[in-house]
Amino acid sequence: MIETAGTASPNGNRPAPDSAPHALEVDHVSAAYGPYRALFDISFAVPAGGITALLGSNGAGKSTVARVVSGLMPSTSGAIRTGGKDVTGQAAYRIARAGMAHVPEGRGIFANLTVEENLVLAFRQRLGRKQVQDALDRAYQGFPVLGERRKQRGGTLSGGQQRLLSLAKVLVAPPRLFVADELSLGLAPVVIETVYEGLRRINEAGTALLVVEQQVDRAVALAQTAVILEHGTVAYSGPAGQAKEAMEQLMTSRTGGPSPG
Ligand SMILES: Nc1ncnc2c1ncn2[C@@H]1O[C@H](COP(=O)(O)OP(=O)(O)OP(=O)(O)O)[C@@H](O)[C@H]1O
Numbered sequence: 001m002i003e004t005a006g007t008a009s010p011n012g013n014r015p016a017p018d019s020a021p022h023a024l025e026v027d028h029v030s031a032a033y034g035p036y037r038a039l040f041d042i043s044f045a046v047p048a049g050g051i052t053a054l055l056g057s058n059g060a061g062k063s064t065v066a067r068v069v070s071g072l073m074p075s076t077s078g079a080i081r082t083g084g085k086d087v088t089g090q091a092a093y094r095i096a097r098a099g100m101a102h103v104p105e106g107r108g109i110f111a112n113l114t115v116e117e118n119l120v121l122a123f124r125q126r127l128g129r130k131q132v133q134d135a136l137d138r139a140y141q142g143f144p145v146l147g148e149r150r151k152q153r154g155g156t157l158s159g160g161q162q163r164l165l166s167l168a169k170v171l172v173a174p175p176r177l178f179v180a181d182e183l184s185l186g187l188a189p190v191v192i193e194t195v196y197e198g199l200r201r202i203n204e205a206g207t208a209l210l211v212v213e214q215q216v217d218r219a220v221a222l223a224q225t226a227v228i229l230e231h232g233t234v235a236y237s238g239p240a241g242q243a244k245e246a247m248e249q250l251m252t253s254r255t256g257g258p259s260p261g
């Protein structure tokens, strides 16, 4: 069974047709790092064009879910589907081709390439040579700071600028699903705002989002549905509006009262 996290329609104003397959289905997935089991029977879905926040405390398994769904790490059981297509056990590049883009924690760019080289590489792969210039123009229009720093190496950009560069790569060729792992980590509030604006624009272009966050408020404001992980299991799956309360309940049961189950 897939917990489709409530009945909220993606984006409210443009509900996905019933027939549209989910952007992502995680179906009873478990995963391990050698002998250490990190995920236990995880199930949730991201609706086509929708936004799901993936929440939980440090070490809960959020990044592991991001790695497993994008093929960077194998699952030990269960199934992963994107757009209705089974991609379980497939290599990361094939999953990317099936429409999934993943920006790993704090990375997703080539440090030794310039801003422009990073963009050209991504656009050439996704769009083909002929459309690269057009895509570059749109990227610099959307993120002027990247235009100003087109000759600078990715690794020497500030943390916030690096995050914008990884968003620009995705924005110009929107995938079916974008997995964003803690894009706002360590950024100043004003830069976080720009990053979230970028996420909103990617979603408006039709891309579903799985947003991994520790900052509950921001993620919950952006998302329609939320999944909370605890010790590698799903502790909550439902409307994003109720996720904060669920988080608080989990904290209380952990620190004080008896734990449910
Ligand atoms: N390469 C690894 N080898 C062994 N154990 C790992 C590895 N990566 C993660 N783990 C363990 O798996 C568990 C889940 O880690 P994960 O990185 O998914 O957590 P997270 O929810 O993303 O945490 P954070 O919010 O701190 O990023 C943790 O207990 C972690 O120590």
Ligand SMILES: [Mg+2]
Binding pocket: 062, 063, 064, 105, 182
């Ligand atoms: Mg993490």
